[in-house]
Structure formats: structure tokens, C-alpha cells
Amino acid sequence: MSLYPSFARPNSLAQASELLAGLSGGSVIIAGGQEIMPYINHGAMQPDIYIDIGGLKELRGISEADGVVSIGALTVHRELQGNAIVAEKLPMLADAASRAGGGRQVHNRATLGGNLVAMHPLYDIAPALLALGAEVELVKAGETRRTSLAALMHETSHGLGSEAILVRVLVPAMAAGTGWAYEKLKLSGGAYGSANAAATVQLDAGRITAATLMIGAVADRIIDAAAAVQGLIGQAWTAAAAEQLELRCPALVKQPLSDQQGSGEWRQAMAGVVARRAMAAAVARAGQK
Template identity: 30%
Template sequence: MKPAKFEYVLPSTVGAAVAALVASKGEGKVLAGGQSLLPLLNFRMARPAVLVDLNAISGLSYIEERSDRIAIGALTRHRELEQSPLIAAKLPVMAAAMRHVAHLAIRNRGTIGGSLSHADPAAELPMLSVFYDATISVQGPDGRRTIAAEEFFVDALTNCLEPEEIVVEIEFPILQHDGWAFEEVARRFGDFALASIAVSVRPGPAGLKEARVALMGVADTPLRLREAEQELIAMELDNRTPQRFSEIVVSKVSPNDDLHASGEYRKHLLAQLSKRALQTALAAKG
């Protein structure tokens, strides 16, 4: 299980990295933390002619507060997000989810830019980017552009990037929420999610003023359930709300069967998690 032959370049600027991708004529692949790419190389499922290693580029790893947003550099490791007091204070749902991201050794190497680019539908960071309505900045031969997270994920393991584009930064708006919850079930702690939901709520004079719901592990991409959010806002709050909410959430998805879980079981899990998550979020809103 050895990778096929490739050329290795170690640029020191994003511009040089993009130039290397351009020079590879579509045969290049970006290496960040390598936690998903290296197994693919070793299985020879990915066979890039050129491997462009971003790890020598300085200034791509940071977590910064910019008025109402948190900006995160693409090379920021999962472990840094997990341990960041800023993330804990401003993006609590992310802070709660990060401990579910794989295992410590993987979190030490894996990067946010890599995780988003890999676009695994059962991975936490893609789901969080959708949940928070993050903006993904990418750099290509024509300069920078930004992409809304919901536009970024096209299919399982497929993003909307052009072959010469590299994710450089992700901006997460700081959500005004009063109650939130993150729930995940995986076979073992750190495994890919069988089902997961993030919920946040802001109470209004009657019922909820705002609600946000995102899922992973139950479709080909992470999902933001905008319809379910509206239905939840429209609901009168009583002790049956979590049950009704969970029925709405489940009605929005039709997960496939795979080796680890049938679609029916995933729906069952999602129903349980949705109920629990909304209960937690509503309880926290006071």
C-alpha cells in the first residue's frame, strides 16, 4: 500500500501554491494535514501528479475575532479550535463539536481547510460551516473569491472548488443565540457520525424569534434545514414541541443504507437526537 509516484512541492506562499497547481494542469492535489489524503494516496484512489504541500506557508493558521465574526486560517489544526478560548466563548457549538472530531492524533494534524475541502458528509467542520453560515475564502489564479458554505458542498467528498483553487480562510458569523445544543452518535467516540444535529434558538415575545438547525451523516452533504427552522419558529412552544420538531426534522431527510447503519436506523437516531437537542436548547434559553 504505497502511493503512486508524484512530484512534491513545498511553496512558501499561497500564490506559489496556486501557481504550482496551475502548472500541474489539473493533476495537482493540495496537502494540508494529510489525514484523509494520505490514505487515499496509499490506496492509490487519489493519484495526483503533483502534491502541493501547504505546510511551509506562514500566516495560514490563526483564530481571530473581527467584529461580528470569527476568522479562521485554513491551516488551523482541529486541536487549536478545540482548545481555543475564543472559540469556546464565541462559537460554543463548534467548541462542543470539536471533541467529536476523530481522535487526538488526527486532531493534532488535521486542518479546517483540509476538512472542508475533503467534504465528508459525516464530518463535523463541514456541518458547522453550514450551521454558522460560514463564508469560505479561496484563492485561485484570478485572485480571491468567497463562497457561502451551503454552496461549497456539492456532493459526498465533492466541493465546488476549481482545480487551481485553495481554501485560505473561513469566516464564521458569531450567532446570537440563547440556547443551543450539539448531539452526535457514532459507533465509537471519534468515529464518523451515524447521525448528528446542531440546534440553536432565540426566544421572541411568543415562541421563537430565530432558530437554526443543521445535520450531518444523513445525506450526501451536511444539511441546513431552513424549512424546519421556519416551522419551528412558527410553532407554539409546549411540552410536545421537541417531539413535533423531531418529526419535522426526520421528514426532511431520506438517508441511504450503508455498512454502518440503515437509513431507517439513521432516521431513528436523528429523531432521538433532534428531540434531545431541542430540549437542551430550549432549557438553556431560560
């Protein structure tokens, strides 16, 4: 660490990438600051170099082409809540962004990129994006790479935050009639959920033809509950189906978190509860436009 850190504000993605590639470490990327400033303020993080990516135009803007919504990493939660393209094509993302903690002050400044790079198991955006099959575009040492968000979240060498830059998030537009719900169970009025679930569902003549379900805030990684929803395919959403889903989910939580948001055993049980509630709400919404 250095007593006198340095600072750079590159004005293009190429310049930022070249700068990062030439540094030997000790650098940190900053944009909104919502994730790292608490660590800086309390001395838990003492970077030698700050790279401010807030001026990179390549990381801004929301657009749609060929059924894919492209969202710049610098998009703040407030824009996700109010953007017309997100509201129409990705309503679950808009809803999840509105459920994030920290209040309006944080929604006004916290970026999508920072939220994802934090890889925080209690955060709200990732479960929704995973349930929607999002991909991400990264730049490292001048090379652009596209990968699924799911794969990225299981990589330990992604380098995001110090070597690689998350540029955009690419999300397939939700098909018309898709049911969706983001369910967040909170023990208190605080920011974090004790368990959360993001679900999408397609119905045909009252029977489930496709479904996705992600469960967050119960383990150190977000859990893809595909194994639990498999049994729903071809079925109608009945009380028995709901109970079956609720009972299948806790077993997917192999190593539950045990923290201020609740004990491990309880979190496992709540994984089933939020899964059931999210799927029920998604089914209720399916087919409506």
C-alpha cells in the same frame, strides 16, 4: 500517474495559486495529510504532484473583527477546541471539533480546511459551521472569492484540493444568549455518527424567535432543516413542539445513507431524534452566559 511524483512547498499563497494554475492536473494539495494519506498508503490515489500548503502563513491564525471570527484553513482541531476566541464566540464549533473521530493524534494534526474540503457527509465540523452561517474564502488562479459554505457544499466544480485553495473560514460570532447544541448519535465506539445535528436557538420570554438546524450523517449532503424549524418560531419549546420537530425531520431525508452506521430507514428516523435532542439542549442553554 507517475511512478516518481514531484513535490512543491510554496512559501506564499500567491506562489501556490500561480503554481496550481500552471499545472495541467494530476496534482493534489496536502497539509496535515489526515484525509489523503490513507488513499496514498493504499494506492487508491496516485498523484503526479503534491503541493504542500503547510508553509502558507496566510492560512494560519484565528482573529475576530466586526463580529466575524476569521479562522485560517490550517487551524487544527486541537486549536479549535482550545482557542479563547472560538471558545467565547463560537462554542458550538469548539464542541463539534472535540467530537471528531481519530483520537488526539488526529485532533493534533487534522486541519479545518482539510475537513471541509473532504466534503464527507459523516464529518462533524460542517454541520456546526452551516448552522452558524459560515462563509469561506477561496483562491483560484490568483483570484479571491468569498462564498457561503452552504453554496460551496452544493458546488460540484469548486476545484478544492487540486485547483482552488481554501484560505479562511469566516463565521459570525454567536450573539450573546444564543442557545446551541451539537448532537452526535453513535451506534458504536467508532469515529462516525449515524446521525448528527447542530442547532442554534434564540428565545424571548420563553418563545423561540429564531432557530437554525442542520442534520448530518444521514444523507450524502448535510440537510438544512429550516422547513422543520419554521413551525417552532413564535412557540414555546413544549413536549408537543419537540414531537412535532422529530416527526417533521425524517421527511427531509429523501435519499438516506445505508452503510455500516445503520440502515436508511433507521437513519431517517434518527434524523428526527438527533434534531429533537439538539434543539432541546439548545433551548436549555439559551439565555445562559
